[in-house]
Each structure stands twice: as structure tokens, then as C-alpha cells.
Amino acid sequence: MIFAKPRFATAVLGEDDLSGADPLTGLLPLVETIVAEHAPSAIFLASTCTPEILKMNVSGCAAPLEARYGVRVYPCRLDGFDSAYTIGEDHVLQSMLERSPQTDEKNLVVLGCLSALEESEIRVECAAMGLPVPRFLPAESALDLPPVGPNTVLAPVHPFLFQSCAWAQRERETPMFRSLFPYGPDGSRNFYETLAAAFGKTVSYEARERETWAAVEREVADLRGRSIAFASDALVELPLARTLRAAGARVDFISTPQIYKKFHAAETAALTGVEIVERADRFQTFARLSELKPDLVVANLNIANALEGMGFTVKWSTELTFQPVHGFSSAGSLFGLFTSTLRRHDALAKRRLEDAVPAKPIDLDFFRVGAKARA
Amino acid sequence: MKLAIWSYQAPGHVGVSKAAASFSGIHCVLRAPKGDGYGTIMLAMFERLGVVPPLSISALSEATLAGAAADLPILLRDVDARHNPEMIVVTRSATASVLQEPLDGEIAMMAPGSIKAEIFQASAHPVRDDETSAFALTTKELVAHFAQDVPRSDGPSVNIIGPSLLGFHDRSNVESLRRALDALGVEVNVVLPLGASPDDLRRIGRAWVNIGTARELAQPTLEFLEGRFGTPWVRELPYGEAGTTRFLRELCALCEIPADRIKAASKDANLLWYARTVDAHALSAKRVGVFGTPTTAAGIARTLREELDMRVEFVGTYVTAWGPWLRERVADITDDVLITDDYREVARAIDRTRPDIMFGSQMERHSASALGVPCAVVSPPAHILNFPLGYAPFIGYDGANHIGDLVNTTQVLGLEHHLIETFGPRNQGRFADAAPEQSEVPSPAGTAAASAAVDDGAPQWDAAAERLMQRVPFFVRKKARNNIEKYARERNIAVIDEAVVVRAREHVGG
Numbered sequence: 001m002i003f004a005k006p007r008f009a010t011a012v013l014g015e016d017d018l019s020g021a022d023p024l025t026g027l028l029p030l031v032e033t034i035v036a037e038h039a040p041s042a043i044f045l046a047s048t049c050t051p052e053i054l055k056m057n058v059s060g061c062a063a064p065l066e067a068r069y070g071v072r073v074y075p076c077r078l079d080g081f082d083s084a085y086t087i088g089e090d091h092v093l094q095s096m097l098e099r100s101p102q103t104d105e106k107n108l109v110v111l112g113c114l115s116a117l118e119e120s121e122i123r124v125e126c127a128a129m130g131l132p133v134p135r136f137l138p139a140e141s142a143l144d145l146p147p148v149g150p151n152t153v154l155a156p157v158h159p160f161l162f163q164s165c166a167w168a169q170r171e172r173e174t175p176m177f178r179s180l181f182p183y184g185p186d187g188s189r190n191f192y193e194t195l196a197a198a199f200g201k202t203v204s205y206e207a208r209e210r211e212t213w214a215a216v217e218r219e220v221a222d223l224r225g226r227s228i229a230f231a232s233d234a235l236v237e238l239p240l241a242r243t244l245r246a247a248g249a250r251v252d253f254i255s256t257p258q259i260y261k262k263f264h265a266a267e268t269a270a271l272t273g274v275e276i277v278e279r280a281d282r283f284q285t286f287a288r289l290s291e292l293k294p295d296l297v298v299a300n301l302n303i304a305n306a307l308e309g310m311g312f313t314v315k316w317s318t319e320l321t322f323q324p325v326h327g328f329s330s331a332g333s334l335f336g337l338f339t340s341t342l343r344r345h346d347a348l349a350k351r352r353l354e355d356a357v358p359a360k361p362i363d364l365d366f367f368r369v370g371a372k373a374r375a
Numbered sequence: 376m377k378l379a380i381w382s383y384q385a386p387g388h389v390g391v392s393k394a395a396a397s398f399s400g401i402h403c404v405l406r407a408p409k410g411d412g413y414g415t416i417m418l419a420m421f422e423r424l425g426v427v428p429p430l431s432i433s434a435l436s437e438a439t440l441a442g443a444a445a446d447l448p449i450l451l452r453d454v455d456a457r458h459n460p461e462m463i464v465v466t467r468s469a470t471a472s473v474l475q476e477p478l479d480g481e482i483a484m485m486a487p488g489s490i491k492a493e494i495f496q497a498s499a500h501p502v503r504d505d506e507t508s509a510f511a512l513t514t515k516e517l518v519a520h521f522a523q524d525v526p527r528s529d530g531p532s533v534n535i536i537g538p539s540l541l542g543f544h545d546r547s548n549v550e551s552l553r554r555a556l557d558a559l560g561v562e563v564n565v566v567l568p569l570g571a572s573p574d575d576l577r578r579i580g581r582a583w584v585n586i587g588t589a590r591e592l593a594q595p596t597l598e599f600l601e602g603r604f605g606t607p608w609v610r611e612l613p614y615g616e617a618g619t620t621r622f623l624r625e626l627c628a629l630c631e632i633p634a635d636r637i638k639a640a641s642k643d644a645n646l647l648w649y650a651r652t653v654d655a656h657a658l659s660a661k662r663v664g665v666f667g668t669p670t671t672a673a674g675i676a677r678t679l680r681e682e683l684d685m686r687v688e689f690v691g692t693y694v695t696a697w698g699p700w701l702r703e704r705v706a707d708i709t710d711d712v713l714i715t716d717d718y719r720e721v722a723r724a725i726d727r728t729r730p731d732i733m734f735g736s737q738m739e740r741h742s743a744s745a746l747g748v749p750c751a752v753v754s755p756p757a758h759i760l761n762f763p764l765g766y767a768p769f770i771g772y773d774g775a776n777h778i779g780d781l782v783n784t785t786q787v788l789g790l791e792h793h794l795i796e797t798f799g800p801r802n803q804g805r806f807a808d809a810a811p812e813q814s815e816v817p818s819p820a821g822t823a824a825a826s827a828a829v830d831d832g833a834p835q836w837d838a839a840a841e842r843l844m845q846r847v848p849f850f851v852r853k854k855a856r857n858n859i860e861k862y863a864r865e866r867n868i869a870v871i872d873e874a875v876v877v878r879a880r881e882h883v884g885g
Contacts, residue, residue, distance in 0.1 A: 081437050363426045364429065
């Protein structure tokens with residue numbers, strides 16, 4: 001709960017709103033308050049599942065609200081039906097793409113939220129390769145939209161941005177960019193080389209990849225030969241698993257919420273032979289993990305502690321989307337996500353703290369503080 | 376539609392899930408879009424459960440919207456096989472209820488005997504009920520479902536109603552009550568919903584008296600048990616040392632046991648003695664604000680006012696339905712009762728009263744911090760910080776001690792800081808000079824922003840006046856600043872210079 005300045009508000013539906021009234025009537029005074037109190041430069045008008053089910057035309061309210069208050073309103077669908085929370089970013093970026101100017105120009109747009117550090121690497125590499133100066137979506141301002149058209153090279157940096165790319169392909173005839181995602185030295189090399197190729201240039205990042213591997217050897221050394229399994233739901237599993245394998249780790253099992261066949265094709269091709277399960281059943285996953293006994297399991301929050309309770313070493317998957325992981329310069333931080341957990345586990349295990357009395361996972365009996373439990 | 380920038384309470388389905396999943400031998404299945412299933416994550420994380428939480432989600436998908444057959448029966452069979460619960464409580468989120476899926480039909484069509492567990496559909500309304508009322512109703516429904524006629528226990532006994540998973544320091548609270556009850560020779564029959572099994576619920580009628588730890592969560596169950604078994608319940612709230620004594624006296628009367636046993640129960644209670652120690656005398660001058668659930672607000676405000684003689688500026692609750700109850704409870708403490716579920720109104724009340732210590736939820740901690748007001752967190756909404764590894768109760772005698780410690784650790788020790796500021800290494804024996812200083816008060820930028828948000832057109836300070844203010848000990852500086860700005864505003868003074876500061880001090884003594 002970081003609440004320095006609220007940037008998120010909810011238009012809470014009451015029972016009256018469920019009876020088919022025009023949502024614009026309810027939204028007008030709310031947006032007026034928001035504009036008056038917060039003066040945003042743009043409003044993302046998100047509709048959740050309930051309006052979806054009610055067939056409430058929330059996105060239709062965007063234009064009249066924008067006209068009335070003079071603030072850009074991006075309508076986007078942000079419902080809970082999606083298989084992964086990261087897809088929210090996809091919806092938001094699509095809503096921005098829909099407002100981007102048309103162009104026939106040959107330009108470069110890098111799609112997806114990145115840290116300043118990650119962006120600057122891409123900017124530097126593009127300059128070195130003699131490519132056009134990349135535009136980023138999102139940029140610093142929510143009103144800064146790059147032109148997109150049939151000659152645009154639209155390069156997604158995250159594996160969960162399928163719908164935005166599909167929209168551009170459908171509506172603007174922008175070709176689908178196909179490369180590995182720029183995760184790890186191997187993915188970064190492929191990403192930049194593909195980028196160059198899209199502009200008719202042949203560039204080799206072979207040496208650069210080698211240098212980066214050497215630079216992150218300290219991290220990689222601790223991953224070599226370790227086995228890692230994914231039971232998470234962040235939709236970044238495939239490129240992470242791929243680069244971990246390239247680093248010498250063993251990946252035997254990946255469960256991921258969704259695979260977009262063509263969009264993820266380069267990644268799945270690099271993961272040939274790995275057991276990949278889409279929308280895995282929780283208990284089947286547990287059973288499989290018990291057979292495989294990996295050194296590290298990457299898992300989402302609701303089962304992370306349960307897996308620790310079963311004796312696995314667990315990496316909390318939400319963190320994978322908090323850290324800079326893109327490009328050559330973030331390779332160390334990417335591998336560090338995994339080595340830090342392994343090292344901590346190894347350090348604690350080496351001290352044999354639990355030899356006399358093993359740690360007791362908190363179970364439901366811990367809460368049976370009633371009379372019977374005591375008796 | 377109603378604008379909510381943040382809400383104190385979760386939707387009704389979270390209340391149902393919290394109550395149902397807290398019982399032992401009961402599993403909760405939530406029919407909802409995946410995005411509504413964050414209760415499982417909270418349960419797993421905050422309670423640090425080393426096992427799969429007893430709460431599963433039957434995820435609605437776009438396929439469901441398109442009319443695909445629901446997969447609820449598959450999940451029910453799975454939960455039945457994997458978790459072996461005696462009962463599965465099925466509930467749905469607002470989205471799922473809008474969809475009007477025929478869940479009854481789907482459940483009814485499951486082959487008889489295909490699952491061992493009994494299936495129970497919670498009746499809390501996904502739109503009309505909020506987290507609190509849905510929790511209270513579900514707890515009562517499950518009690519009513521299982522309760523059987525059983526003989527009274529031989530000796531005096533109680534049920535403790537209200538503690539749950541994801542509750543606020545609930546495990547510690549139960550432990551604190553138990554210690555007192557053990558000393559009194561009163562048996563704890565059932566604690567619920569936390570850890571109570573269907574078997575426990577079947578014998579809930581054994582108890583002589585019922586105790587509700589959080590009145591807003593326990594009330595329907597207290598009334599149901601009173602109606603069904605004639606079991607009386609305790610009206611006093613077990614907050615503070617004297618408050619706990621009153622609570623236990625009422626309990627002793629209802630159990631017809633001698634009240635002198637309370638002496639043994641209270642042997643480690645230190646709050647009233649702390650109040651008499653000279654160190655605590657300054658508390659009489661300290662002003663506090665209290666905001667939280669109705670029970671915590673009422674209990675904490677009375678403790679601070681009666682037992683520590685602190686000055687209560689305002690009391691409030693976000694459980695608006697319980698506003699009148701709170702108002703009546705604190706009528707002798709303050710007229711300033713704030714009943715709102717808008718956190719910004721609470722922030723404004725903190726800004727308006729500038730208490731020395733705010734007692735509130737994690738949200739008040741944020742609001743107060745932006746204003747430079749120290750805050751003790753005494754109420755939900757909780758944060759993972761409120762799931763301590765150790766013992767940290769808020770109720771009973773041990774809870775009273777803990778509240779005293781909180782007052783101590785939260786208040787800014789003004790004299791100490793002033794001495795460091797004056798004689799500390801930074802000044803090397805010099806008195807504080809006009810050099811710009813580091814901020815000791817958290818987040819001055821936030822303060823400025825917050826004040827600006829509350830009232831526009833704040834007067835400007837010139838450099839000399841700013842320098843002068845640096846001479847004011849920092850722990851009263853904020854208050855002095857406000858007083859001077861108020862003085863300037865009232866007289867339409869746009870720029871505060873040294874002369875204004877001097878005159879203002881004559882007026883407001885700041």
C-alpha cells in the first residue's frame with residue numbers, strides 16, 4: 001500500500017446500476033471529480049467483468065467524457081477473466097495503440113513497460129546499428145503515442161503483449177515481429193539481430209553475447225547443473241526458462257497460463273524437449289514436482305508457501321515482473337533473481353539450523369486455539 | 376455509481392471466504408473470475424500458510440460467458456478428494472452473481488454420493504453485503520446449520536466468537552482471553568470461526584456465556600445463540616486493563632462465580648500502574664484520534680481516555696452500519712464521531728485535529744505519515760505487519776499491556792530529540808543555528824502536498840521567517856507552523872515574515 005498520490009479510482013456499481021442504465025450518467029460526476037481533484041493528463045477507463053457481463057457499454061463512454069472534460073480517455077478492458085495479471089498491460093497498451101497516428105513511414109516502436117535503464121540500452125544499441133531512433137510505448141507521457149503503420153517495426157519486449165501486436169497486425173497491417181524476447185544474453189542477441197534484419201541490416205551480436213555471459217559468470221556458475229521448475233502464472237515463464245537453460249540450468253517442467261502458438265513460437269522452439277503444461281491443475285503440478293524434485297520452483301503467491309511447506313525451495317514469481325530483466329545489461333539482475341534464492345537456501349541449509357528441531361510450516365492446526373486443540 | 380479511490384472493506388465474497396475458510400474441516404469454493412480470487416493469495420501470504428489454503432476458486436472464463444458448461448462440479452469433486460472436508464461452502468462474487476448461473480441446478484445434478492462433503496451455499500448477497508456483514512452472516516449460518524441440543528457443561532464455559540484467519544491479531548487475542556479465562560476457571564468451549572470444526576459447532580450449546588471479540592462480526596451469532604439456547608452474552612468490550620476487569624466482572628456475574636478470581640487473572644496487568652508512573656504523566660496533554668472497526672475504535676478510545684487520560688479528539692469507523700452503535704458507545708468520550716468509508720475524510724480529520732498520536736488502520740498510518748503525525752495501527756484493514764510471528768494481542772490484560780507499549784513506542788519522544796538536535800554531534804556543542812537541517816519529521820514534502828490539497832492559498836513564508844522557525848524545537852514546529860498560517864489566513868496576510876511570526880506567537884502561543 002504505497003499511497004503517496006492515488007492514481008486509481010473505482011466507480012463502484014450499486015444495485016441501481018445493474019438495471020441497464022446508461023453508464024455515462026453515473027460516470028459523468030465521477031470523472032468531473034477526478035479531473036477537478038487530480039488533473040490527470042489522461043484517464044484509462046477500465047471496465048471489469050461485471051460491466052462485461054451486463055453488456056454495459058463502458059468503452060462507448062470514453063469519447064463523450066473526453067469531449068466534455070478535455071482529458072484524453074483511453075477505454076480498456078481490464079477484467080478478471082484473463083489467465084495472467086500481466087495481460088492487463090497488454091490491454092492498456094492496446095487502448096493506446098488504437099489512438100496512435102497512422103503512418104507509412106518505416107519506423108521502430110518498442111512495445112512494453114521498461115525501466116529507464118532497459119530503455120537506454122535499446123536506444124544505444126539502435127544507434128550503434130544505425131536503426132531509426134526507437135519510440136517507446138508507453139513513453140513518459142501517456143499522451144505521447146508513436147505512429148504505427150504497415151512499415152512499422154513493432155517490437156514487443158514482453159511475452160504477454162500478444163493482443164496489442166495482433167491488433168496492430170489486423171488494423172494497421174503491422175507485421176508481427178518474431179524473435180526471442182530480450183531476456184538473457186541469448187534472447188537479447190536474437191532480439192537485436194532480428195531488429196536489424198527488419199531494417200535490412202545484418203548485424204552480429206555473437207561477441208556481445210559471449211562478453212555478457214562472461215560478465216555474469218558469477219551468477220551463471222551458481223545456476224549450472226541446478227534444476228529449476230516453473231509453476232507460476234506471470235506469463236514470462238517461457239523466455240526465463242529458455243535463458244536459464246542457456247545458462248546451464250536444467251528445466252524439466254514449465255506450467256504457464258497460456259501459450260500463443262505463433263507469438264511464442266521462437267521461445268517454444270528453443271525449449272524443445274521440455275515438458276510444458278498450459279493451465280496446469282494445481283494438484284497434478286504438485287505430483288509432478290514431487291517426482292522431479294527440482295532445486296528451485298518458481299511459483300505464484302497462493303502456492304509459494306505451501307510448496308516451501310512441502311520442502312521445495314521457492315522463488316516468488318511476482319518478483320519476476322518487478323526487476324529489470326531485459327537486454328544484455330540486465331542479464332546479471334535476471335540470473336540474480338534465481339541465484340539469490342538458491343544461495344540463501346544453501347546458506348541456511350549449511351548451518352544445519354533445523355537438525356535438532358525442524359522448522360514447522362504453519363498449518364491449519366496452528367489456528368485451532370480452541371479448547372479441543374489444547375486438551 | 377460511487378467513486379472510491381480506495382476502500383476499507385473488501386466485497387462480500389471475501390467476508391464469506393474468510394469466515395468459511397477459517398473453520399476446520401470446511402473448505403470454501405468461490406465461483407468468480409480469476410481476478411476476484413485474491414483472497415487465496417492474502418490467506419497464503421499474510422497467514423504464512425505452509426499448506427494449500429482451504430479456499431479454492433472456480434474460475435469463470437470467457438468460455439463460461441459464451442455459455443460453456445460450468446466446471447464447478449469438477450472442482451467440487453477435486454476439493455472433496457484432495458482436502459477431504461466435511462463441508463464445502465460455495466459462494467460467488469458479484470460478477471458471478473450478475474451472470475445468474477444456475478449453480479443450484481449444477482450442484483443438484485451431481486450424482487448422489489459422488490462427493491463425501493456436504494455442500495452449503497452461503498446466502499450473503501454479493502452486492503448488498505460488505506465484507507463485515509457477509510462474514511457475520513456466514514458465521515451465523517454455519518453455526519445455525521450445525522448447532523445441536525446438548526447439555527450444558529458442568530462448570531462455567533464460554534464460546535469466543537469472531538476470531539478468524541486474516542483477522543487482526545486474532546490468534547494472539549484468543550490466547551490473551553484464554554489466559555484470563557484459565558485464571559478464572561472458565562472453560563473455553565469453542566473458538567469460532569478460527570479453527571472450529573463441525574463437531575465443535577455441534578456442541579456450541581454447551582457454553583454458559585458467549586463472548587464476541589469483534590461485535591460487528593459476532594452480533595448475528597450472539598443473537599442466534601441467545602434465541603436458540605438462551606445463552607447470554609457479555610456487553611462490555613475487553614479493551615484496556617479496567618475495561619477487561621469490567622468485562623470479566625460481567626462474565627463472572629453471568630457465570631455466577633466469585634469476582635475475586637479476577638485478581639489472579641490480572642496479576643500481570645501493568646497498564647493502570649503505568650498510567651500512574653511519572654513517566655506517563657505527560658499523556659494527559661497528548662491528543663489522539665481513533666479510527667477503525669466499531670469495536671476497536673470504541674475499545675481503544677475508552678482505554679486511552681479513561682485509563683491513560685489522553686485527550687480524544689475524534690473517534691470513527693468505516694463500518695458505517697455500525698456508526699450509531701459507536702456513537703452511543705463513546706458518547707461520554709467525544710461528540711466528534713466520524714462515520715465514513717472515505718479514507719480522505721479521515722485524512723482531513725487528522726489534518727484538522729493534528730493529534731499527537733493517531734490510532735487507526737494501515738490506511739491511517741499512511742495518511743498520518745504524510746502529515747508527520749505518528750500512528751499506531753490498531754485496526755484492520757491489515758498489512759502483513761499485522762500478522763506477527765509472536766504474541767501481540769490487543770484485548771484482555773495482555774492486550775492492555777500491549778496498547779501501553781504501543782503508546783510508548785509510537786509517540787515522538789520530544790525532549791530526547793530536542794536534546795540530540797541541540798547538543799548532538801551535528802551541532803558540536805553549538806546551539807542550533809540557521810543552517811538548513813535534515814528533516815527529522817517523516818516526509819515533509821508529503822506534508823506540504825497534503826496541506827495544499829486540504830486548503831489552497833496557503834500563505835508564503837519569507838526566508839527570515841523560515842530561519843526563525845528552525846529555532847523552534849522540531850516536535851512542536853509543525854503545530855506552530857499551522858497555527859501561524861492559520862493566524863495569517865484569518866488576517867489575509869499573504870507573506871509571513873518575522874514580524875508576523877512574533878505577533879502570531881503572542882496570539883496562539885505556538
